[in-house]
Amino acid sequence: MSYRVAVRALCEFTAKEGDLDLRFTPSPTAQEGMAGHQTVVDRRGDGYIAELPLSGSYPGLLVSGRADGYDPQERRLEEIKTHRGDISRIPANHRLLHWAQVKVDGWLLCQQLELEELELAVVYFDVMSHAEHAFSDHFTAAELEDFFNQQCQLFLSGAEQEEAHRIKRDEHLQSISFPYHSGGPVLSGANYRIRTCQTILSVNPLVPLRPAASCRCVARARTTSKRWTSLSRGMRWWCSRVSPAPGSPRWPSAPSMPRRSDATLSRWPPMHGA
Numbered sequence: 001m002s003y004r005v006a007v008r009a010l011c012e013f014t015a016k017e018g019d020l021d022l023r024f025t026p027s028p029t030a031q032e033g034m035a036g037h038q039t040v041v042d043r044r045g046d047g048y049i050a051e052l053p054l055s056g057s058y059p060g061l062l063v064s065g066r067a068d069g070y071d072p073q074e075r076r077l078e079e080i081k082t083h084r085g086d087i088s089r090i091p092a093n094h095r096l097l098h099w100a101q102v103k104v105d106g107w108l109l110c111q112q113l114e115l116e117e118l119e120l121a122v123v124y125f126d127v128m129s130h131a132e133h134a135f136s137d138h139f140t141a142a143e144l145e146d147f148f149n150q151q152c153q154l155f156l157s158g159a160e161q162e163e164a165h166r167i168k169r170d171e172h173l174q175s176i177s178f179p180y181h182s183g184g185p186v187l188s189g190a191n192y193r194i195r196t197c198q199t200i201l202s203v204n205p206l207v208p209l210r211p212a213a214s215c216r217c218v219a220r221a222r223t224t225s226k227r228w229t230s231l232s233r234g235m236r237w238w239c240s241r242v243s244p245a246p247g248s249p250r251w252p253s254a255p256s257m258p259r260r261s262d263a264t265l266s267r268w269p270p271m272h273g274a
Contacts, residue, residue, distance in 0.1 A: 003159055007054070007065030007104050014154040015100035018093035028082045032127045036082035037068065040125050040132065047072055054108035058152035067105045076119040076136070077106050087124055087133050098122045104151060107144035116141050 005013075028036065041050045048071050055064040068080040079102035083090060102120045110118055121136035 001163065002060055002062065003156070004062045004064070005155065007063060007101060007108075010063055010151055010155055011097055011100040011104060013158065014151045015097050016093065017096050019091070028084050028127045032084075033082045036125045036127050037080050039130065040078075040080050040123060041069060043132075044069065044071065045073075052109070054105055054112060056108040056111050056148070058149065058156075060156055061152050063104070063108065063148075063152070065105060065108070067109065070109065074119065075115065075117070076121060077102065077109055078121045078123050078134075079105065080123045080125060082125050082127050084127050087126070090124070095122070100147075100151070103139070103144055103147050106139060107141070107148040110141040110144055118144070 041048065048069060050069050052067040052070050053064075054067055055062070057063070067077055069078040070076070071078075079098055081098055099120075099122060102122055106118050106120050109115065117138060117140050119136055119138050121134050124133045124135075125131075126133075
């Protein structure tokens, strides 16, 4: 099986280290981020290429993305990240993820332009002070290729495990028979016909309940009397089909269901005709 993945999704799956919580507060809004990217691009000289499309392949995997900016004269590939406030507050796991993205982009660019060496930079732009903080390093094409292959192998390993789990799950679900299949159409049809209801409470038939209590609590809707009658008939027929008979092994020995006046049911509106 062949997979297709974006550079960012690839790195977020394979390059996470440390805390899995990737949230950063306070972080810029989407509008501030786009404006910050444009400000950095406008500061660059002539010939600077923004939003450079890149793509590459690995056996069983197609990786594509867009580099934030590339300077052909300096052979410098940049990954632009916006932030607000002190740059030291950016967690280390965020920085590792940013470097993973620019390294993957770097290999795709080396492969596309047949470069032997490339300068990579992660540029942090403060949306408040409009100050730039750039961290750069030089890498050979061989180093970037090794990193790219490592990330692709990790991604394919996880994808194969997920696919195997999905197949096993689907096979298991096919062998399960649920007791409420016969009443499913009645329940869905009743919910569709009642368009003005505000609250519906459905009881799982797998949970053992007394038939009377099941019929009484299966649905409570704030609607008109005519529509409630339609729902009530369908629900009671459905309960009669799925509720266990008295004395069956599923019959509970617990006390009866609480009355409507109890606090547990006080928040539900009264039933019409009850």
